[in-house]
Amino acid sequence: MEQQSDPAVRLSLLRQIGAEWHACGGLAEVLTELGLHLAARLPMSQGVVVSELLLAFGAAQEEQRTREWEARLVARAAELDGLHRIISAANSTLDLDTSLQTVVETVAQVMNVEVCSIYLYDKHRDDLVLRATHGLNRAAVGQVVARLGEGVTGWAAQLGYPVAVSDVYQDPRYHREPQLGEEIFRSMLAVPIVLFSAERFQFSADKLQGVITVQTIAPRDFTQEEISFVEMAAGELAFFIANAQLYQQTDERLHQKLRELTTLQQVSKSIAEQIGLHDVLNLIVEKAVDLSKVDRAAIFQVGEDGNLKLVASYGGEGDGVRDLIIQTVRDGRPLAVMNAYQDARFPQLPEVARREGFHSLFCMPLRA
Structure with missing residues (x-):
């Protein structure tokens, strides 16, 4: 110079x-x-x-x-476009699986990550089931289950807030699932899908809908903007999942009622055709097993001498519960045993349940 x-x-x-x-x-x-x-x-x-x-x-x-x-600005525009696609997918169909697959593909594209997956919370089993994935083994959908508090996904579900891990191999919470083929992925972000009500900041298991996760091959520190985007996507998902599940439950109840009415019609038709009582009773126990989705049904008749007689059964026979049936007839009200091995009212029942191979029992008195 x-x-x-x-x-x-x-x-x-x-x-x-x-x-x-x-x-x-x-x-x-x-x-x-x-x-x-x-x-x-x-x-x-x-x-x-x-x-x-x-x-x-x-x-x-x-x-x-x-x-x-x-x-x-470009990133925010991409996020807004992604949220628009997620909302459109949620509003266009009540087919849960189709919409969830659209969501994982959209989130993966917007965040530029190799993997995005969605786990749904099963309230009856108290665990998370993989329902959609982009980048992992699709054959594992519906097969892989994560317990609350297990792995990064389970931790996010249990805590109720996002869990970001830049390198999973350095985090003791990480749990590798062999079926997923996720060995090459290092970073992970898990965000709970929570249906918030008026008490927005009060998290409880009854509001948990599932968990959405993203993974990358290279270690990555997820920014607050990225975490916020996935939280927004999870918020939109929460309402859609709740509505879709409600629709499915309502649809299933309608089908159940239809099956019940069809069965009653068949039974009534058989009676109207004046078939024998034995055939009618056998038809009733067969349809009871089918409608109730149980393993066994039986009808006992109380004779004039007060003794029980097995008159019809479907799915197997066994008269080890005679004492319970006599009690049901005597009391004149239904008797339900949810767990035959743990009901303190009937100390002899566990042995009967093991011998005859049942777990639950329901008795209903029939009066002419």
């Missing part, structure tokens, strides 16, 4: 130094000191040298900020 006699070239070189100083992460204060030293060796005033360096430094700084804002 000392050898340059052209003032315009010197100014250009000063601006280049200022821009590169910012690119290298240098401080403006140190750049000012550098300008003072340069001015002492150049036929230029200190004010001109320092101002040119700092102006170039500031211009580079603003340019970087502009690029960062542009990148953020």
